[in-house]
Ligand SMILES: Cc1cc2nc3c(=O)[nH]c(=O)nc-3n(C[C@H](O)[C@H](O)[C@H](O)COP(=O)(O)OP(=O)(O)OC[C@H]3O[C@@H](n4cnc5c(N)ncnc54)[C@H](O)[C@@H]3O)c2cc1C
Ligand SMILES: Cc1cc2nc3c(=O)[nH]c(=O)nc-3n(C[C@H](O)[C@H](O)[C@H](O)COP(=O)(O)OP(=O)(O)OC[C@H]3O[C@@H](n4cnc5c(N)ncnc54)[C@H](O)[C@@H]3O)c2cc1C
């Protein structure tokens with residue numbers, strides 16, 4: 015179950031896993047996510063479905079190694095190995111409205127998950143402008159995939175080594191200047207990026223949909239850990255989202271809540287980095 | 303032997319040995335240790351076998367209580383187990399977590415004069431012995447070719463699954479989490495209900511040939527309609543529980559350090575955050591914990607907090623002790639372990655420390671006014687009584703709502719609160735789809751959920767027309783009730799696995 019059939023490393027911190035799960039591949043829709051456990055003692059972590067292929071029966075995840083769990087996955091998830099658990103698709107699918115012109119914006123980690131949305135809009139007959147941001151040229155991935163589904167693709171790099179020099183918000187500014195008739199902006203990425211994307215479109219009142227990433231446990235609406243404030247109301251991201259109206263989201267609250275476990279996360283990572291091979295170091299009641 | 307009367311039975315209810323409060327708050331081992339053989343025999347003698355047997359009606363699944371107690375008196379423990387499992391598959395679980403004092407024991411005749419017979423403790427004694435001895439009662443199942451899907455592996459789902467499997471159906475349970483058990487796994491802590499007891503009693507259901515597919519979120523991976531129309535299931539039972547936590551909507555709820563009891567307990571029980579960093583899920587335990595609410599969930603959250611070395615644990619409840627919805631025994635246990643109760647107190651705001659963490663609560667004192675719809679006196683705020691109360695972790699245990707996923711993804715009729723509409727036979731608005739447990743009634747109890755699961759199984763069998771009578775091989779002809787189902791529904795028989 016949940017066998018890893020392909021892996022690709024985009025950089026020293028970002029990697030792609032293609033996982034076999036035909037039923038999930040058939041059910042998945044753009045905007046949805048899965049919850050993964052890499053081993054029986056592992057954490058349940060949410061990951062956006064970056065691509066899915068009912069034909070191949072696989073789901074693709076693009077993961078950034080930022081802490082203990084994701085770094086351990088980076089080290090251990092090789093082709094032929096399997097995840098302990100993968101459940102989904104979770105969350106409401108994105109509404110792929112019949113829009114004339116949309117901009118699909120992905121920054122950092124958001125680049126992969128915005129891809130299925132761009133593709134879905136294209137299939138729906140929209141004019142799709144892709145705006146993707148990376149730190150520098152050698153971190154760019156999926157350029158061809160995006161070119162295939164976008165009518166225009168704007169690549170932004172922090173250092174100007176490819177595309178335009180600047181952030182995705184600069185890309186949005188360019189796009190809306192050229193196309194004042196953009197109907198909707200989809201923005202996926204780190205919260206701070208989504209916040210500024212929403213700010214960039216607020217003045218022109220362009221509908222802006224963001225995909226939120228609060229800390230989750232179950233992903234089924236049972237714990238309330240993923241609560242976010244949207245338009246002043248409490249919503250559970252895993253069942254009411256993850257897509258919300260970017261102009262209504264309280265991003266500052268989201269960013270504050272993402273720091274909940276910062277000390278523990280740092281301690282866990284340091285401990286693991288000291289001895290990444292052995293997960294049961296000093297385990298008092300070793301039961302494996 | 304002379305007939306037992308209220309005068310000649312042991313007058314005192316046999317006490318349950320418990321771990322000392324001082325010792326137990328430092329471990330997750332069980333608090334109540336269970337009866338020894340001598341204690342069980344002594345307590346069994348206290349049942350006068352009254353012919354009216356009101357206790358049976360007091361039990362939601364109508365266990366033949368005098369029947370199994372008589373077997374204990376006869377020292378025929380296997381027989382006692384057979385009698386209980388005619389109706390209740392999970393005696394070691396129910397004996398521990400049933401609110402007996404408001405069910406079977408509340409109406410016990412002995413209770414009119416003395417303390418009632420400790421039915422729950424005796425049931426647990428038998429259940430534990432079965433676990434220890436590895437007893438199970440597997441009927442001789444004849445497959446009937448029907449396929450049944452169960453959504454949710456909580457007590458409701460498990461009970462329905464067991465009955466359908468015994469009737470010869472091929473049963474698949476779909477569970478969203480990575481472990482079956484529902485609240486029994488993620489909610490109720492180890493020291494009240496050890497995981498191995500859940501595993502063992504659930505294991506017996508799985509031995510009936512039931513398949514459990516974990517990590518399967520029904521509604522999203524496939525819908526209820528697809529189960530019926532595309533996946534070839536003849537009937538579906540939904541037992542998805544009511545685990546959608548509520549908050550109060552007061553300022554400061556988004557601060558770090560504020561969480562629902564469900565999140566707290568899930569991190570601790572299901573994910574074993576107490577063993578962080580050996581296990582990966584963090585909790586970030588507070589030093590001074592305030593739990594809002596005073597139900598069973600609140601008691602569990604507080605008692606887990608103590609075991610995770612919180613320095614102080616406080617319970618804030620807007621009504622008084624008398625209205626507390628938790629079992630009296632739980633409140634007593636919590637108090638013995640050091641929980642500090644603040645009755646007639648409600649939070650109005652959660653205050654931060656400047657770094658987005660909880661620093662304190664602003665609370666207001668309450669008094670009891672006129673009775674409300676539920677008959678309980680309504681708490682009213684005392685003006686000008688606000689004060690600050692220091693705490694660095696706030697846990698909400700003020701109730702749950704219906705989980706919305708199935709409702710959002712199917713055409714099932716829901717009531718105005720989002721619970722699934724089901725009639726007394728647990729039928730829903732879609733033919734062949736049944737529902738029961740917390741997702742129909744709202745948060746209730748383990749035994750009520752199991753009762754609903756079994757009722758659903760009965761109507762499912764009627765719906766599928768599988769009441770074909772198979773001769774019953776009853777081991778005890780005096781008690782022809784098999785699995786609590788009347789003789790006209792003789793569609794399975796009890797067969798001993800090993801004598
Ligand atoms: C709906 C959703 C979709 C996501 N999609 C992706 C994706 O496609 N690719 C990807 O690389 N990451 C994605 N994430 C984030 C990913 O879940 C976290 O990076 C991961 O949990 C970090 O775990 P860790 O142990 O490696 O790092 P840690 O050191 O534990 O945490 C690093 C940071 O990740 C966040 N985080 C930690 N635990 C969780 C958790 N249980 N749930 C959510 N966030 C957490 C916190 O902000 C934390 O500060 C998504 C998150 C959500 C909610
Ligand atoms: C902390 C706590 C303590 C309690 N203590 C007691 C006690 O001492 N005594 C007592 O009698 N009762 C107690 N209760 C109440 C009792 O646990 C519940 O009434 C009972 O578990 C309800 O059973 P259920 O089968 O309806 O639902 P649950 O036990 O909630 O099980 C539902 C299951 O369905 C799964 N599920 C949900 N949605 C989906 C989906 N879409 N697809 C697949 N699976 C899904 C869930 O993950 C869960 O495993 C307590 C409850 C809590 C929260």
Ligand code: SF4
Nearest residue numbers: 361396400405406422
């Ligand atoms: S199941 Fe509960 S109510 Fe029924 S006899 Fe046992 S303890 Fe009493």
Ligand code: SF4
Nearest residue numbers: 349350352357410411
């Ligand atoms: S009511 Fe009490 S005394 Fe009578 S049968 Fe039940 S347990 Fe025994």
Ligand code: FES
Nearest residue numbers: 233235237238252
């Ligand atoms: S992750 Fe638990 S409710 Fe959303």
